[in-house]
Amino acid sequence: MLDEIMKKSKPKNIENAIKKLSEKLGNKKISIKPADLFSYSHDYWLITFHWLLQGKVPAFPDVVVWPESREDVVEIVKIAHEEGVPVYPYGGGSGVLGGAIPEYGGIVVDVKRMRSVQVHEEDLVVEAETGINGHYLEEYLNKRGYTLGQIPQSLYPSTLGGWIATKAIGQFSTKYGGIEDMLLGIEAVIPPGKIVELKPHPRTATGPDLRKLFVGSEGIFGIITKAWLKIWPYPEERFLMSFASETLEDALDSVRRILRRGAKPAVVRIYDKIETKRHFYKFDEMYGKVGTVIIVEGDPKIARTEKEIVEEEFKGKPMGEEPVKHWLETRFIVKEVSEFAPLGVVIDTIEVAVNWSNAAKLYYNVVNAMKSVKGVLFASAHASHFYPQGVCFYFTFAGLPPKNVSATEFYNQVWDKAMKATLESGGTISHHHGIGRHRAKWLAEELDGAYELLKKIKHVIDEKNIINPGNMGV
Template sequence: MCEVRTLITRLREKLAEDAVLEEADVLDDYSHDSWPVATVWSKLGQHPHRPDVVVRVDSAAQVALVLEEATDLGLAVTPRGLGSSVTGQPLPTRGGIVLDLSALVGPPVLHELDRTVTVPAGVRGSDLEAWLNQRGLTLNHFPQSLARSTVGGWIATRATGQFSSRYGGIEDLVTAFTAVLADGTVCQVGQRPRAAMGPDLKQLFIGSEGTLGIVTDVTLKVFAVPETTLVEAFTVPDVDRGVTAMRELIQAGLRPHLLRFYDADEARHALGTADRGLPALFVGHHGHTELTRVEHVAVTRLLVQHGAVSLGPSPVEAWLARRFDFSTVEKLLAQPGGYAETIEVANLWSRIVPMYLELKEQLQPLADEVLGHFSHVYDQGSSLYVILLGQADDDTEALTRLEEIWRRAMEVVVRHNGEVSHHHGGGLARQPWARQSLGSGHVLLQRVKDALDPQHTLNPGKLGLGLTA
């Protein structure tokens, strides 16, 4: 492809020699992320989303340069951080360039009075959290991928974390960032601390998966490390009462930083030796000592009214020690014929339990274990996280199972008028349902895309956008 050769020649004149990569093994590596389907593709030697070239950048100026050249030559650009996406966001649908942003790193800049920190977009989440902890601060943003994801990736995928019931998702924690548009234009968006001058333009890019612009630096809120933390585990008689208890406590204005409710199948994993054959609910409260104690008493009283029985703090403390461990899924995927999937969706309180029940029914024949938990809670509804673990005869059959799992799960969620993604984004996994999920709102998204990226340079094929140039 002559455009690719021209691009390689131009960029090698302007960037470091090792910044432009076209070796076959490198291109193979960049055609996969952490999506279980992509993992099985790799095991089978399949590379259906292979780039033509990989370009590594280490500054916003280099990002702008690459985008200018790509737009000029009509080549697609797919941004990539650390490749920890579990739905295929950084996998190209039209070849072209994979733009590796993982070297966009540098020292954080702390704004102590404003309680914010500014970092380049390629900074690893765990590195930033450790830096803040040394100063008595924390992000209070803890995705399971904290040690394998970047702050820029959090913006692109509209990420959320394990303490979201109190602190919200990344959309609530980011105050400003810089984005580079498809033609190389650099935009800084943010509010100080709120504004009424037009819409909040940050929200235009949060969750856009690199289809509208590429984030190069981010300013986030930071918090004092909590003075006191109290945690407790409970058994609950059934799913209905557990979900009702969560709804009542959150609608009463109580805001535990940790709130996770496991069905009986997943409770066996969550509780280990403490398993009672019942659903389990984990709660945690932190902050000012007196306020923390009062909230803990209020939440406990409400849970007991719904039949909850305390198991003490130990199960939650054990979970906190292993909460970033993804090895169960990875070890199963590494076995011949092994497969695993994690699908997070959401719905209103009035629809979440019926959707949960149908998901369990529809997915049960496709895996050895189908586990479910509710872990991000809002006044109007909750997320639902479904984990599937299975063993097929071989990897080809495993791939077939994973594809059917996605089809059935998305059809159930759409049927219940739920959200097909709560915090992992759409990527390739949810691409067939993107327009159906967004409904008439997709027309607006398409018009924004056409205005900001008329050649469909940026991550085409994601969010139902740019499938054809």
């Protein structure tokens, strides 16, 4: 009764594969029940929720498996390889680009039952299986006096494995970095069922950095089963600052100068005028301006110095702690899709990165490109992650498809415009959401010749093309 929209094919040997999975893992770890197949027929790619509301799913898997150890994962990959049946790793399902959709049918492997964790305090390292929930991991560390510093908006639903696979980043990234900066060691299972373990070291010069092969791999090389990550002592001091600037350029340039001086505020977020109105409407003096929130934290002496640098460099009226407290209280509220998608409103977010020299140009080009699509009600952005070299813009658009244009067509029109404007403005098409199935065509454009290299690497590791086939278009 639920139609499939994206299903390409059904694996020939699936019955054999299910039989073998049942023999090797036992029936408790696998399911072919309709409710389970439905639950893994999608991730959080927003346009697919318009389909769900109409009783349509992206694509059903044929079976779902919940391994409890890396040995279980080895068995699954072996069976998949032997039978030529696709395998799709699954974490929190909060990816927004369709990276976990089982479009060729086969086996979804949900690793969330693999969630052990331990801290190596002297080495400032946490070792965890990749099914561990993000918030669970951070809370576990906090209780022991540490932080990972990886606080994405998906902290509550997402998993460690998902963070690595999508090259995720958190709200506190300007100090702590993205997941790639935290990753010290990794364990993964690749076809035909082999464990690859890259042990954690403070640094290692042992050929090309193979750990990085799995960062942002989006499940096309194997299933990540464990990781070792850097941790930090929980910050003793925290300063909250906010500013109201006249222009976006003033705020961007302020942060550029702060980072040039070597200060590393944990959180920096610059909201354009629309988003400042949207998020900070309770603060009269920010209304109509460009609002910025900043958090500096860490060792008290270092944090005090960084705070001084921020105060010296920021061009804008200081607005105090309250807007930052408001941001802290509301940063995990995600409800727009719930409120508006059933009414036909198409909403999405698009994050891209760009060097400072092209930052303002890219912002205006992308906003204007999105607004040029008929039906778009608004397009806005905030700058959410910062580097001495540049910035990530996080765009939001919402609109109502004009008559005779489907939600999906409208959605693709806006995305096409935004991606084209990003590439033309010298940006990269993704900062941290990744590629998935949705962005695949633009990945080929951005990587150009290197896209062939990616395909070749994929083929060498996964010659039967069974690990998340079709993702990223490779």
